[in-house]
Amino acid sequence: MCDCCSSEKDIYLPELATITKAEMMNQTEMFMHLEFDSGKELGHQAGQFVEVSIAGIGEAPISVSSSPQQKGFEMVIRNVGRLTNAIHGLKAGDKLGIRGPYGSGYPVDELKGKDLVFICGGIGLVPQRSLINYVVSNKDEYGKIVILQGTKEYEQRIYTEDLKKWDDIDGVTVLETIDVAHDSWKGNVGVVTTLIPKIEVDLTAAMNLVCGPPIMYKFVLMALQEKKVSHDNIFVNLERRMKCGVGKCGHCQMNDQYVCQTGPVYRYSELASVPEAI
Amino acid sequence: MSIKKLSKDVFKSFVDALIASDQQVIGVKEKVQAKGNRFAFDNLQSADQLRLDYDITLLPPKKYMLPQDETLLTFKVAGESKSKIDNSKLILIGVHPYDMIAINQMDELFSQDQQDNHYMTRRKNITIIACDVATPSKNVFASSMGTATVESGFDILLTDIGDAYVAQAGTDKGEKLLAKASGAVNASDDDLAKRKAIQDKNKDALNKHKLNCKPSDLPGLLEKAYDHPVWEEKAKTCYSCGSCNTTCPTCYCFDVQDQVNWDLKTGQRERSWDGCLLENFANVAGDHNFRKPREARFRHRLYRKGKYVPTKIGGQIACVGCGRCINGCIPDIANPVAVYNRILEDIKPD
Structure with missing residues (x-):
């Protein structure tokens, strides 16, 4: 097999996708919409991720933020490293390399008929949005939807229009908080767990979907524990260094779990024997 | 699969013929190191360099299936990438049973779920001539791990029985290669008994550290x-x-x-x-x-x-x-x- 007649799939070969829309959401987060040059659809499930690359800079795992039901796909990129810094220099019409989708998504069928409580911290809203958009478009199949969004500072808030749009939908409640008070902010101040007592649905009967920075899980899980929520009814979406995305390179491993294959979405009860998870 | 006996001279001619062929031949050589001589897998220029009596190599032979550095893709900066699959063939001589078992495990890991064709293409292009251990290394504990001898994965398995090697073909590829060893004869019952004695001994003797459980x-x-x-x-x-x-x-x-x-x-x-x-x-x-x-x-x-x-x-x-x-x-x-x-x-x- 040589370069020109390689017929077997190379799992490390990205496909080019063109950025069709790119805009800054705040000082550090860039929103973008992409479409594959080949015309194919990503075909992801809510909660999955892709490996994003610029040839010559590198590759990193990024969550898909859009519902599987729309054309193209969306991501939000925080400028935190060499690759993401380079991505922030791109604009509509530029291209990115994409591999995937990878990992397990949310169990959308199992969630049907249930009340859903999304607990998000910062850009934890980004992967959750793929599921939120899916369930609000198929609202008849789900119960009440509550979205808790906590952000460290006022200027860092993202998807503010989406939050407002969702809140306007019958049966959807959005509660937002910021950690640090701000003159322009009239809403709740405090970490995301301060919103939990304000939830009006029965948390023990609801499916609780948690995504945020590593430190947030411990406190949210403690708060849900106090509310006697069964670990079977909690899903977490974890961040790890998913370098290869295909269960080989070892970087994302937590105990015996390769997060790129069995995660990033896990039912919390399945993590009882995975002490490195939380 | 046949089991042959190759006198040391016949084996030497066999290896020299392989070196003279168009395939790269890798074997275990003694190398001068700062802290004294050590063994390493390296290109063979002559059968005289091959040291099948070695104890352990510094690095395992995995470096030929999974090199320290390898190119997966070539690309235009900020543009399109192309797969780069290394298709070169090589013969690897002197892989010890424990290293063969490690390669068998890696074959399984790189082929399962989504197959890694960079590794697997290299692996398919490598012919492995394994050999039973002749000199236990100072820290080997293969006997404790059940890896002192090996049953599969190799194309040919050699055992030094003193004046000759017993060579067992493990695959069709190995069978064909062994057929090229002119002067090789079918191994006798006596040769097989000698080989069994060496393998049985290794099952206990490669045990400088004894694991106190199975x-x-x-x-x-x-x-x-x-x-x-x-x-x-x-x-x-x-x-x-x-x-x-x-x-x-x-x-x-x-x-x-x-x-x-x-x-x-x-x-x-x-x-x-x-x-x-x-x-x-x-x-x-x-x-x-x-x-x-x-x-x-x-x-x-x-x-x-x-x-x-x-x-x-x-x-x-x-x-x-x-x-x-x-x-x-x-x-x-x-x-x-x-x-x-x-x-x-x-x-x-x-």
Whole structure:
């Protein structure tokens, strides 16, 4: 097999996708919409991720933020490293390399008929949005939807229009908080767990979907524990260094779990024997 | 599959003929090192260089299936990438049974789920002439791990019976290759008896460190040892140098980085070895390290060998007892047998 007649799939070969829309959401987060040059659809499930690359800079795992039901796909990129810094220099019409989708998504069928409580911290809203958009478009199949969004500072808030749009939908409640008070902010101040007592649905009967920075899980899980929520009814979406995305390179491993294959979405009860998870 | 006997002269001519062919031939050579002579897999220019009486090579032969550095893709900067599959053929002579078993495990790991064609293409293009151990190395414990002899994976298996080698073909490829050894004769019952005696001896003798349980007990033992004091006891002198990873025949974790050429227009996406003992192994953007404590990284390696990787390869223990990690560890803490036996002092396997 040589370069020109390689017929077997190379799992490390990205496909080019063109950025069709790119805009800054705040000082550090860039929103973008992409479409594959080949015309194919990503075909992801809510909660999955892709490996994003610029040839010559590198590759990193990024969550898909859009519902599987729309054309193209969306991501939000925080400028935190060499690759993401380079991505922030791109604009509509530029291209990115994409591999995937990878990992397990949310169990959308199992969630049907249930009340859903999304607990998000910062850009934890980004992967959750793929599921939120899916369930609000198929609202008849789900119960009440509550979205808790906590952000460290006022200027860092993202998807503010989406939050407002969702809140306007019958049966959807959005509660937002910021950690640090701000003159322009009239809403709740405090970490995301301060919103939990304000939830009006029965948390023990609801499916609780948690995504945020590593430190947030411990406190949210403690708060849900106090509310006697069964670990079977909690899903977490974890961040790890998913370098290869295909269960080989070892970087994302937590105990015996390769997060790129069995995660990033896990039912919390399945993590009882995975002490490195939380 | 046939089993032949090759006198030492016949074997030497056979190897020289391979070297004269168009395939690259790799064998075990003695190399001058700063701390005295050591053995290593390297290009053979002549059969005289081949040392099948070696004890252990510095690095395992995995470097031919999974090179320290390899190009996965070539690309135009910020543009399209193309697969780069290495299609070169080579013959590898002198792979010890424990290293052969490690290669068999890696074959399974790289072909399962989504197949890695970079590894698998290399592997399919390598002809392996394995050999039974003639000189036990100072830290080998293959007998404890059940890896002192090997049944499969090799194309040909050699056993030095004194004045000759017994050569067993393990595959059709090996059978065809062995047919080219002019002067080879069918092995007699006496030759096979001599070979069996050597293999039986190795099953007990490659045991400089004795594991006080069956290898198959390890997953159950580790199930109960996560918070055992041994991790901190050992790891407190760990330099986090990763030598235990890089010298291990079953460690296969890797990193991928882009290299841009001098023209600044083209480049390569390159894979290189990585190691879970290195401090930044589980780092993510924002400098959050998911396995920062030394003892957690130390424990992870021993859990991968004894518990985690076995779940991916049908229960086989992913330590083959070569002892290279012991040879390479400056503070002398890497010995898996010492760690597992320390746990066995306090916890009994099921």
